[in-house]
Amino acid sequence: MENIDNTKKAVEIVLKSIYEISPSDDEVETQLIIDHERGHYLLYSVGWENTHWVYGSFVHIDVRPDGKVWLQHDGTDLRVAEMMAEAGIPKKSIVIGFQPPHARMFMPEYAAG
Numbered sequence: 561m562e563n564i565d566n567t568k569k570a571v572e573i574v575l576k577s578i579y580e581i582s583p584s585d586d587e588v589e590t591q592l593i594i595d596h597e598r599g600h601y602l603l604y605s606v607g608w609e610n611t612h613w614v615y616g617s618f619v620h621i622d623v624r625p626d627g628k629v630w631l632q633h634d635g636t637d638l639r640v641a642e643m644m645a646e647a648g649i650p651k652k653s654i655v656i657g658f659q660p661p662h663a664r665m666f667m668p669e670y671a672a673g
Contacts, residue, residue: 568623570647571601578603578619578638588614599623622657628671630657641670 572594582590588607595601603619618635621644629649634640645651655671656664664672 564623564625564627567627567629567649567653568596568599570644570649571621571623571629572596574640574643574647575601575603575619575621577643578636578640582618599625627653628655628673629653630655632657634658 575592575594579590579592582603584590588605588609591602591604591606593600593602593604599622601619601621601623602617604615604617606615608614616635617633619640620632621640622630622632624630629644631641631644631654641651641654641656644654651669652671655673656667657673659667661673664670
């Protein structure tokens with residue numbers, strides 16, 4: 561359990577570092593959503609940009625009870641999986657969830673699922 565707690569803390573550190581550099585203004589707010597109990601971590605944009613409603617996740621990570629870290633969505637140019645590895649999460653524990661299972665075989669340094 562301690563290992564999963566350390567993994568969750570590492571994910572939180574990565575997301576907070578992205579949050580710190582993500583723009584927020586009077587119209588569109590960047591929200592950091594952390595649910596340690598259920599293992600869900602999101603960076604969200606919400607608000608109005610001129611006449612266009614902005615609402616959506618640009619980073620979504622799940623930490624599963626088996627210790628696998630599922631990168632469900634990376635809408636950045638920051639290479640979030642690499643950031644997590646640099647934060648101490650083994651690449652073999654990171655699943656690039658937004659890639660189809662058959663494509664993950666071409667990323668052998670990461671977990672397949």
